[in-house]
Amino acid sequence: MTGIETISGTPRNLARRKFVDKLMISLCVIAGIITILPLLYIFFFTTKSGLSSLNLDFFTQLPKPVGEEGGGMANAIVGSLILIGLGSIIGIPVGILAGIYVSEYSGSLTATLVKFTTDVLSGIPSIIIGIFAYGIIVLPMQRFSALAGGFALGILMIPTITKITEEMLRLVPQTLREASLALGVSRWKTTLFVVVKTASSGIITGILLAIARAAGETAPLLFTSFGNSFWQSSIDQPMAALPLQIFAYAISPYEDWHRQAWAGAFVLILLVFVVNLIVRYVTRNKFESSV
Amino acid sequence: MLHETSSNPLSDQQENPEDVSSIDIQDSEEHEKESKIAVQTECLSVFFNERPALKDINLKIRKNRVTAIIGPSGCGKSTFLRSLNLMHEMTPKSKVLGSIKIHGNDITESNAVDVRKNVGMVFQKPNPFPSMSIFENVVAGLRLNGNNKKSELEEIVERNLTHAGLWDEVKDRLKSPAVSLSGGQQQRLCIARTIAVNPEIILMDEPTSALDPISTAKIEELIYNFKDEYSIIIVTHNMQQAARVSDFTAFLYLGKLIEFSKTRRMFTNPRERLTEEYVTGKFG
Amino acid sequence: MIVALVFVVSYEMFVDSKQSRDMFGFGFIFSSNWNPVTEEFGALPFIFGTIVSSLLALILSLPVSIGVAVFLSEIAPKSVRTPFSFLIEILAAIPSIIYGFWGIFVFAPFMRATVQPFLQSTLGFLPFFQGVIYGTGLLTASFILAIMITPIISAITRDVLKAIPVSQREAAYALGATRWEAIKMALLNAKSGILGGAVLGLGRAIGETMAVTMVIGNKAQIKASLFEPAYSMASVIANEFAEASGSLHISSLIEVGLILFGVTFIINSLARLLIYSVTRKA
Numbered sequence: 001m002t003g004i005e006t007i008s009g010t011p012r013n014l015a016r017r018k019f020v021d022k023l024m025i026s027l028c029v030i031a032g033i034i035t036i037l038p039l040l041y042i043f044f045f046t047t048k049s050g051l052s053s054l055n056l057d058f059f060t061q062l063p064k065p066v067g068e069e070g071g072g073m074a075n076a077i078v079g080s081l082i083l084i085g086l087g088s089i090i091g092i093p094v095g096i097l098a099g100i101y102v103s104e105y106s107g108s109l110t111a112t113l114v115k116f117t118t119d120v121l122s123g124i125p126s127i128i129i130g131i132f133a134y135g136i137i138v139l140p141m142q143r144f145s146a147l148a149g150g151f152a153l154g155i156l157m158i159p160t161i162t163k164i165t166e167e168m169l170r171l172v173p174q175t176l177r178e179a180s181l182a183l184g185v186s187r188w189k190t191t192l193f194v195v196v197k198t199a200s201s202g203i204i205t206g207i208l209l210a211i212a213r214a215a216g217e218t219a220p221l222l223f224t225s226f227g228n229s230f231w232q233s234s235i236d237q238p239m240a241a242l243p244l245q246i247f248a249y250a251i252s253p254y255e256d257w258h259r260q261a262w263a264g265a266f267v268l269i270l271l272v273f274v275v276n277l278i279v280r281y282v283t284r285n286k287f288e289s290s291v
Numbered sequence: 292m293l294h295e296t297s298s299n300p301l302s303d304q305q306e307n308p309e310d311v312s313s314i315d316i317q318d319s320e321e322h323e324k325e326s327k328i329a330v331q332t333e334c335l336s337v338f339f340n341e342r343p344a345l346k347d348i349n350l351k352i353r354k355n356r357v358t359a360i361i362g363p364s365g366c367g368k369s370t371f372l373r374s375l376n377l378m379h380e381m382t383p384k385s386k387v388l389g390s391i392k393i394h395g396n397d398i399t400e401s402n403a404v405d406v407r408k409n410v411g412m413v414f415q416k417p418n419p420f421p422s423m424s425i426f427e428n429v430v431a432g433l434r435l436n437g438n439n440k441k442s443e444l445e446e447i448v449e450r451n452l453t454h455a456g457l458w459d460e461v462k463d464r465l466k467s468p469a470v471s472l473s474g475g476q477q478q479r480l481c482i483a484r485t486i487a488v489n490p491e492i493i494l495m496d497e498p499t500s501a502l503d504p505i506s507t508a509k510i511e512e513l514i515y516n517f518k519d520e521y522s523i524i525i526v527t528h529n530m531q532q533a534a535r536v537s538d539f540t541a542f543l544y545l546g547k548l549i550e551f552s553k554t555r556r557m558f559t560n561p562r563e564r565l566t567e568e569y570v571t572g573k574f575g
Numbered sequence: 576m577i578v579a580l581v582f583v584v585s586y587e588m589f590v591d592s593k594q595s596r597d598m599f600g601f602g603f604i605f606s607s608n609w610n611p612v613t614e615e616f617g618a619l620p621f622i623f624g625t626i627v628s629s630l631l632a633l634i635l636s637l638p639v640s641i642g643v644a645v646f647l648s649e650i651a652p653k654s655v656r657t658p659f660s661f662l663i664e665i666l667a668a669i670p671s672i673i674y675g676f677w678g679i680f681v682f683a684p685f686m687r688a689t690v691q692p693f694l695q696s697t698l699g700f701l702p703f704f705q706g707v708i709y710g711t712g713l714l715t716a717s718f719i720l721a722i723m724i725t726p727i728i729s730a731i732t733r734d735v736l737k738a739i740p741v742s743q744r745e746a747a748y749a750l751g752a753t754r755w756e757a758i759k760m761a762l763l764n765a766k767s768g769i770l771g772g773a774v775l776g777l778g779r780a781i782g783e784t785m786a787v788t789m790v791i792g793n794k795a796q797i798k799a800s801l802f803e804p805a806y807s808m809a810s811v812i813a814n815e816f817a818e819a820s821g822s823l824h825i826s827s828l829i830e831v832g833l834i835l836f837g838v839t840f841i842i843n844s845l846a847r848l849l850i851y852s853v854t855r856k857a
Contacts, residue, residue, distance in 0.1 A: 126784065
């Protein structure tokens, strides 16, 4: 091959390159479709099996023993709410504060360290956090408890909230901080009442995402909150949770329980879907109206 | 298009740096004996990352006068302005040498928060707080510093908006978000927000560069009217604006003060060749 | 505070696994005998199951993920891109319990009826595809994991591709490159970032608990065949922790957790450093 041919390509070479081009591009499109297929399948299947078993009883009744028809997951739904509430008490303040720190004091060594650790923490398996909560709360108390479960969920919520808080605060223009400081407002008041307030809708989406994620967490609850078939409102006792109940029912051999589990799964998926939809909507507004 | 002789003006200056300022002060004192000093800088140098952005600025800025700072971009005029309310502290690795006296008190060692209550600032781009209404924007500085009496605040809002020439345009929609205003209105809102804190000195960093000519005219009118109550220091890249609104003008070049004199003199009969070349548009 | 948290977590697990560490020493990692009744504990089968299922998942997922990322960032028109990336986000947000549930009731039967017999008839000469077909097992777990980590890897690949300046691509076009050749160049430039994404996905796969527990078969054994049931580190903790009887049993499980923690910690740190190195330059 002469030099000129290598640059412009012989006709056959060009044809081959064009073929490779077409092939790879189509492969990428196919990859996209392959990825979406399971999602649609899961969606479709959960909706089909879930909707048919979803009724008022599901939300209002306690689980029935094996063999009896009907019953619901009311206690598990309430339990999940309590656990998430407990988790929020821990996760939201710590997450937001860490996010503020990383964004507003960026550049310092500790801020970089916190950012890095948060990223790494988000990759630590949730079951490890479960063991940690077990060691710290269950062992000393000698009892599985909602408190331990909430604690584990709280830790799991931190990285999500920190990350989004940081990103949203970074979107707040520097001139707003300066405007507030120029009025003789102190640094922390500026951060809290001007910067955070401006970014509040974004931060709320972060909290929602974290809650949606925590609501589906199962592994860390297995040996902290443990599960319960009855009403339980005191947080130092074992408590039911929706994903725990789904797990227990899913691996059981009973057809009726499977149906209930599908209904639970449907509720969870719906929650995830709705929250993500809200987040999309809010963040899109955020970017368009370049505050 | 610099002349051979002035192509290296700084070396000339460096030989006798005191000359410029001392003549200026004499010159100013001749004409303005009755006026007091609002801001006085002595040997003011500002460094970013150990690199000097301002070198040895000696300047006396008079009370109840408008002082314009002009110069080509990057000459340090914004840096100078921002050092006067310690805003340079926002930039990491910045350092200030020399003294800045405001009404006789050196502020370089003072608490920035206290300084800024007395030295307000209006920025290049209008920057109202987007999460707040028009009303809340005006009183933001007061509220965040603890004043929450409703009746008092209402009075303050009306007074300051009137002062900033915005009251008639917004009095029926004080509750609507500040970002719903036009650019020029937003800038006047920011001015209202600044004067609501009752500063004695107002710093303006190219306050009209983001605005249309009509809005610019309104702001310039405000500046003119504010003279009785405030000492105003305005940074501008627009020499006509400096000529229109200011009493004194300082010309900065490459971080040094080249000339400081009465505005009329600066634009008609400048002392330095470099100044003449700049104001007549030969460079910059 | 968060930094301290990570230290406290590791310290806590280190202390709680003392009994087991004293008892078995390094043999813990290399012994394949796990028997709570006789109080003999060796973690090798779990380590094996975790590594094989995660690596296999990564191999399955990586090409698809890169394809998706390229599709989203370079090929798809905006009208497709927005809803599509939303769906991928949802895919990442679905709780793992639902993947597991779907896995046992829908995907495992599908594997048993279709995929595995097909593999056995075509590639059955390989030791990996021999033996009894259960449906659940290593291969199924790997597939589910692959589905779960694809959104993560593709999201990061897309981000690093975005960080590559447009001018580079234009330069490639200007030299007469085809679209794919231009993309290939961008991918090569972004390779350490993509590697970071892959490692991050691997970390996620290693730590994934519920979905794996439900489909891997939960049998502590080491077999060549991917059809055989196996066990993973996270699953054994999930299954046995709550009802572990002896303190040695608990301690051993915590040691498994400690290994898992250490591995995922290292992997995640590595991944983050790789990703930072690419996105910071932009």
